[in-house]
Amino acid sequence: MKSSACRVSLTTGRRIAKLERSVNGGIKIRLAELVSLAAAAAFLCGCAASHKTAVKPSEAPVPLQTATKAELLAEYNRQAEAITSINAGVTMKLTAGGAYTGFIQKYHEVKGFILAEKPKEIRVIGQAPVVGANIFDMTSDGETFHILIPSKNEFITGPANLERPAAKPIENLRPQHLLDAIFWRPIPAEAHVLIEEAEGINGMALRYYVLTVARPAKSSGDWEISSRIWFDRADLTVSRIETYEAAGALGSDARYAHWDTFGERKYPREISLERPVSDYQLEITIQKAALDEPIAASHFVLEQPPGTKLVREGEGGDTSGETPAGAAPGGKREPQP
DSSP, X not given: OHHHHHHHHHHHHHHHSOEEEOTTSOEEEOHHHHHHHHHHHHHHHTTTOOOOOOOOOOOOOOOOOOOOHHHHXXXXXHHHHHOOEEEEEEEEEEEEESTTTSOEXXXXXXXXXXXXXXXXXXXXXXXXXXXXXXXXXXXXXXXXEEEEEGGGTEEEEEETTOOOOOSSGGGGOOHHHHHHHHSOOOOOTTOEEEEEEXXXXXXXXXXXXXXEEEEEOSSSSSEEEEEEEEEETTTTEEXXXXXXXXXXXXXXXXXXXXXXXXXXXXXXXXXXXXXXXXXXXXXXXXXXXXXXXXXXXXXXOOOOOTTOEEEEOSSSSOEEEEOOTTOXXXXXXXXXX
16 A cells, blocks of 8 residues: 555656746746655655664663862862771783783783782782682882792892883783772872863763862973872762873873772772883772771781792892792782681
């Protein structure tokens, strides 16, 4: 029935386009009427529609919360000061390389533990799946770092703030980097802070507030960016913290997701840390955690096992040697949350 109706309507459209004979015998076609009437007839009878597609209604957008700069600063500092220690069982996935090295290498996901306590203590242990043997064990007290790599039989030590790109990006991993991502630095009241709104992906509605913290540049009387803090406007949780080095170089880019409640505290279950200059990205997923509970000082002690090669970095040229006889063993699988 539909196709025959189309033919009738199109025929009618043709008949409407009459030929008019002029006085001098010429023929004038009312072209405008022909096109418009024929097109209207086609759409009315459905000939212009090749198929129909059922479109599923999209989910209602999440209402965006509003906050002032003062409120955001207060919420950030509250969270920064609330967490004093963390004892967590985690999974870690390291991706090394990228723009700086021209290659990308993804390492297998490993299980492990992260223990950290303010102001500067941290220990990170990565273990092989199934067997649970340590792949690496590293500590930092804010002054010196220690890293034990059993597979290489090496014990590496050096200044905690040492930033010297290694030939292999994985060797740039430092416990201090993780400490800065776990414990946030409060923003002092006298700091110069700007606020802006930022868009989501693909031009979505404004979804973020961004606080930009500025500081005086050491090399000049000008100002430079110290950090940028992103708040998700769906719930006003911190979703990203960018930390900048001198002259505006991006030092670290930490992203936080899936905030959850651990005891009486809220903390993100997923932390993604990217260090552009160090050329690596570390993804951390917290499986279980205890927050703000005391951690024995002995858990942050990592001693060099006998027979391992000692590598000292950042002391006017690296030096190496073996552990003196009788040194205490290290690299224990403890502590565990």
